[in-house]
Amino acid sequence: AQKVTQAQTEISVVEKEDVTLDCVYETRDTTYYLFWYKQPPSGELVFLIRRNSFDEQNEISGRYSWNFQKSTSSFNFTITASQVVDSAVYFCALSDVSGGFKTIFGAGTRLFVKA
Amino acid sequence: EAQVTQNPRYLITVTGKKLTVTCSQNMNHEYMSWYRQDPGLGLRQIYYSMNVEVTDKGDVPEGYKVSRKEKRNFPLILESPSPNQTSLYFCASSLSGDIPNYGYTFGSGTRLTVV
Numbered sequence: 001a002q003k004v005t006q007a008q009t010e011i012s013v014v015e016k017e018d019v020t021l022d023c024v025y026e027t028r029d030t031t032y033y034l035f036w037y038k039q040p041p042s043g044e045l046v047f048l049i050r051r052n053s054f055d056e057q058n059e060i061s062g063r064y065s066w067n068f069q070k071s072t073s074s075f076n077f078t079i080t081a082s083q084v085v086d087s088a089v090y091f092c093a094l095s096d097v098s099g100g101f102k103t104i105f106g107a108g109t110r111l112f113v114k115a
Numbered sequence: 116e117a118q119v120t121q122n123p124r125y126l127i128t129v130t131g132k133k134l135t136v137t138c139s140q141n142m143n144h145e146y147m148s149w150y151r152q153d154p155g156l157g158l159r160q161i162y163y164s165m166n167v168e169v170t171d172k173g174d175v176p177e178g179y180k181v182s183r184k185e186k187r188n189f190p191l192i193l194e195s196p197s198p199n200q201t202s203l204y205f206c207a208s209s210l211s212g213d214i215p216n217y218g219y220t221f222g223s224g225t226r227l228t229v230v
Contacts, residue, residue: 004157035218045205045221091157102173103148103219105158 002027002099004092006106013082014114021077021109023092029053032096034068034075035103039089051075082113117142121206121222128196128229136191136225138206146209147189148173148219149181151202158205164189196229203227 003026013019025034036048049059051068059066063080079086089110095103119140128134140147148163150173160173164183178200180192189208193200203226207219 006157009155033218037219037221043203043224045207045219045224047218047220050218093158100171102160102163104160104174105150107155107157 002094002096002102002104004094004104004106006090006092006109008109009107010110010112012112012114015083016081018078018080019082019111019113021079021090021092021111023075023077023106025073025075025092025094027073027094027096027098029096029098032094035093035095036066036075036077037091037093037105039091039108040085041087045091048077079111082111084113084115087111087113117220119206119208119220119222121204121225123225124223125226126228128227130197130229131195134193134196134227136193136204136206136227138189138191138222139187140189140206140208140220141187142208142210142220143186144208144210144220145186146211147183148207148209149179149189149191150205150207151175152205152224153202161191161204193227196227198229201227201229 005024032053034051038046065078067076089108091108092106093103122137145166149161150158152158159175162181164170206222210217
């Protein structure tokens with residue numbers, strides 16, 4: 001069965017600190033996709049990254065980086081030198097073949113970045 | 116501008132009064148989906164559509180209907196709303212719901228209150 005677990009409900013950091021948001025997933029498929037989305041206080045949902053199961057390369061985009069490890073079924077998201085504008089709820093999501101490519105979401109992690 | 120447009124943004128209604136939330140996308144996406152967001156539960160899929168005239172149930176379809184008569188539109192219908200359908204609703208679209216999965220573009224959300 002598909003499952004996405006974001007064990008951290010809320011995280012609070014001070015500006016310029018690094019922070020890692022954890023995501024653990026479950027799937028029995030070998031072909032699947034993982035995603036991160038951001039929901040700022042304004043409420044919209046913004047796509048951040050997609051990773052397919054055959055590409056375990058870590059990715060860096062500015063202050064954002066993602067660590068995909070199939071061995072531990074994790075797809076963690078790190079923000080380096082956090083800023084107040086990073087305050088948001090972050091969702092990890094999974095889409096796989098046996099789920100009919102329905103995308104399921106974790107419960108989200110609320111990040112507070114204090115000035 | 117490429118976007119998913121949902122209307123209305125806010126809606127307060129009474130139990131049993133039929134309502135429709137509209138969703139339209141201008142990106143020629145094949146795949147469209149409806150999610151509801153509730154605190155602590157993340158986003159849960161209500162219905163999805165792989166293409167015109169092709170719809171299927173997500174994880175929480177009870178009490179909802181959808182239709183996909185045109186590629187761009189995917190309305191969500193609540194025939195007899197109840198208070199447990201009070202939630203934040205998101206429409207999403209994606210180029211394809213099949214392999215590969217490109218990730219979603221989300222609408223701005225509809226906050227529905229049923230009293």
